Amino acid sequence: MIWQLDIVILVLVVICAIAAISVKDLLGSAVLLGAYSFLMCLLWTGMGAVDVAFTEAAVGAGISTAFFIAAIYQTTRRTRD
């Protein structure tokens, strides 16, 4: 894999991971986690692990983001306590 592209994707992965746990909005956090999954999918495709990348794209970015958003619909904007 081209090492310049590798470094760019790795920096974006770290930025997405830190942003996903530090952002206050739950919906934004779920979307950032989906972006993190897609970047990891790119990284694994570059390493040649196409099967792992396929699973990450189908489960990590697709299904689990839908699950998170369905769970966020059950929450309210502000805490009760």
Place this chain on the structure above:
Amino acid sequence: MIKRNEDIIIQTVTRLLTPFVQLFALYVIAHGHYSPGGGFQGGCILAASFILMAVANDVAFVKRRLPERLTTALISAGVLIYAGIGLACLMLGANFLDYGILHRVLPVDAVKARALATLGVEIGVGITVMAVMVSIFLNLLSAGRHEEGAVE
């Protein structure tokens, strides 16, 4: 929260896109032992098509096509296919999921029997994963009530 909306663009695009998504999922399941893919990934893509239908229309739209009774039956059927193929190998005197022995009951040679049994296991895994994912999503969306998908 998620009521039946009448947005004609979203509904038409969903109706056009769903058959291709499901066809690609079936390709991923059926071609899984030659190329990247397999039962788990194909089942997830098949479940994603139903999730797309639930998001574009509402929960009742999906539940008319895939009722809860059918989902529960499909979860059990996939596990039974997987365990049944494994136990069939065990009955014929080989190890669990040792497919090569199945050429005694199938009218093909050992290599072909191995490929066919792998396809059977992938189909079982795909059915179970699809039904579990759709069931989890509908339960999360409607807080277990299987109605409109709502918060108070």
